[in-house]
Amino acid sequence: MKESRRPPAWAGWLLVGPALVLGVLLNVLAPEPYMGLPLLAAAPLIAGAMLSFRAGVLVAIVACALSTGLDIAQGRPPSATFVDFAVIGLIGILALAVNLLLQRQGRDLARARFIAESVQRVVLPDPPAQAGPLVVAAGYTPAQAEARIGGDLFAVQETPYGVRMMIGDVKGKGLRAVASVSVAIGAFRQEAENAPTLAELARRLDDALCRDAARRGNATSDEDFTTAVLAEVPDDSGTLRLVNRGHPGPYVIRDGTIARLDASRPQLPLGMGLGPGPASDDEALTDVFSLPADALLLMITDGVTEARNRAGIFYDPCTSAALTGARFRDPDELVHAVTADVERWSGEGHQDDMAILVVARRGGRRYG
CATH class of the missing domain: 1.20.58 (Methane Monooxygenase Hydroxylase; Chain G, domain 1)
Incomplete structure (x- = not known):
């Protein structure tokens, strides 16, 4: 110490x-x-x-x-x-x-x-370096060196349905946010194994966060929620499934270009007590994309996209000179590149925590 x-x-x-x-x-x-x-x-x-x-x-x-x-x-x-x-x-x-x-x-x-x-590492442990067919890397940067506890979260887990991932942001800071992060990750660990679809997994996470808020005496409101992206990569295909609950969309980096994967149907954040709809809508609530073997999936929290330079312009990975056209040895290199690029953009004065999760299929010598 x-x-x-x-x-x-x-x-x-x-x-x-x-x-x-x-x-x-x-x-x-x-x-x-x-x-x-x-x-x-x-x-x-x-x-x-x-x-x-x-x-x-x-x-x-x-x-x-x-x-x-x-x-x-x-x-x-x-x-x-x-x-x-x-x-x-x-x-x-x-x-x-x-x-x-x-x-x-x-x-x-x-x-x-x-x-x-220590609390942060217990609540938000580093994901495994490999999960199923994927290579995984993650990074967490607090807004201030003195404030090590925040509300950003990520998790990766192998399940019978493929590798499932989550990245999210709990509204608020401090111990209350950490408690919600703990509940969200714990519910994800439990339900990712059992929920048959990503939309159903989102419903169960929503229920868990609402129950936790009720136990703590906090009525669900527009001031108590968690934005999240849930992703699923089956073991036997190049398919990527996403459910976005009010969170910044992830990015796919391939052939020197960066494309943001926006949700086709906007959905409310988790923990607001308003589910995404009946189970019959699961297919409509889930977006399907391609994740080729040489592509990188970049998932971020709003600490990245809301970082501003001196002119007040928000950071955009799609227009970053450090990312477009670049090739990366592995997901970890992309995590460090994005972190360094945001710090350069904001002059090391970003106002929010940053969580970054990057995955790619194993076997590629160079990605992007």
Whole structure:
């Protein structure tokens, strides 16, 4: 477990050194009313905030020694010399106390982040590298380094119906979102094995999220829902089936082009208590596409598509110069390429968590 990062040591010394030098020069060269005492006193304060405890002690000792030596050399009375020494020494002690408090705060923050990361890994484990005929890769990037827990989710599972996948986004943040993520993934793990169709799987996930909201005393509303894309790739064909419940559509990358797979029939998100329709509509609710052996399926959350550059323009994978025309060794390379491209586009200032799930059929040497 790493502590919270402190400013680099060179930055602290870059401020401490000039403060000491200028303090000495002012004492020696400035007219009588002006003295370098404030700068000599500032040096230990800067060191306490930006350097290690030992460096802070060293700077405080040096500042006290310089002040005393200059006062003696300039013939100042002992009382003035003692006062100057006491002022710098007191500020040095206070700076060291601040240093200890910052170290403790850093350890507490690091511990909290470690716990958050552990919870995130338990709730949202990495998918398997291979599932049935597919090679799988996933990535999760929080909007802020300090906020490791979010509402994005993904899951991949082999079932009797083929490989089934889910990527989604729970509305909200923090522990409430994590609880909904846990319910959604748990329901997917259970029901993906048993639901005969993707549309039926969506109904069961919708029921599970509604029951969880009722148990927690939250009535279903337009403020409590989960957007999701459910996908299914049978083992024996190049077919891809999708059910989109209010989520950004996935993309197929092939022959240097990127195509978004939009839903033919818009559907409401999960957890709103409004199912997609009767079981007789399952075929109409499910879109069927082709997933050739050399194609990549890119599934994302809205943290990708809602990332904006300085001009306020949203990121679009279909027009990305880093993705169009490119070939990738494996899905993992595409995950890293999309993550890096979004960070370049938004200046590393994206406002939402990003989850990325990429799959491809095994056996291809190059994809896209």
